[in-house]
Amino acid sequence: MTLSTMTSRDELLVTLRQKGFRITPQREKILDIFYTLPEGEHLSAENLQNILRQEHSDISLATSYRTLKLLASLSVLRELDFTEDHKHYELNRSEAGIQHQHMICMECGATEEFTSVDFYNAARHIASEAGFEMTDAQLKIYGLCPQCRLKP
Amino acid sequence: MTLSTMTSRDELLVTLRQKGFRITPQREKILDIFYTLPEGEHLSAENLQNILRQEHSDISLATSYRTLKLLASLSVLRELDFTEDHKHYELNRSEAGIQHQHMICMECGATEEFTSVDFYNAARHIASEAGFEMTDAQLKIYGLCPQCRLKP
DNA sequence: ATAACTGCAAACAATTTGCATCCTT
């Protein structure tokens, strides 16, 4: 059988195919990178490019961008906006029904992640009251991390 | 006397001065625009530029950007990142102690705002548990708005 | 007087796009 014989990664490729997109080595490779990424890590297009280079699988920047965009539009990746000049992407683990959120230090730029079920449910509740159908909620808490609070 | 004789806008100019920044016609004008903006509206640099043009107060784009950045760094403005390619700014109404948040329709792009005290307090609580000193919390709920839910 | 500010144009950084070629289906 069945469910367990197919990894989420492979199921995904099938889905891609069904939607009329092609399975190319580049797309598989990029998907693999996100699947092997420790949970909570997120990559910018440039980060991705560096990893690819390290692994000697050169994929053009243009293709990286196109793939990130495609996967995000399919909700395979979650697109994150920090207060930076570029976007970050991470695997969308929405099967869990709840996404992790970020805390960002305005001093050193460190990002820490956390998960809060209550938060997520509250967001869903607020959305439904407004007649919205929520697909994702992103919370960013800005402030000073423990280390930076001590410095002058 | 006193408190009510001075608008928040003017107090702000004084503060600017005290921090060693100068009060220029450009800065006053930009500040005015944000003060007259209906609560909940937010502007990108380009939006701002258009408004300025309409009012025949031409301020160079460079100055607009510099001013937005300055005012944001002073927490006069709140910098918002939607999943777009540019930033938005709105007046920081933190005197209220609580910021409004945004709900964004992924279909039509409409943004709706809402306020939730519980949310804000919960965020502050989460932050403090992690040893963070929270200065702002931004929540974005993505989904489908009532209108777009009905369409195919 | 002087240091901060502005405008302009050039510089940058992130991302997108046109097009010829290549590869999956």
Next chain:
DNA sequence: AAGGATGCAAATTGTTTGCAGTTAT
């Protein structure tokens, strides 16, 4: 075979910066 995908380089978009001239203090 045929249309989608890739790579390259050129083009765009949003934002920043150097510099000379201007202005608030």
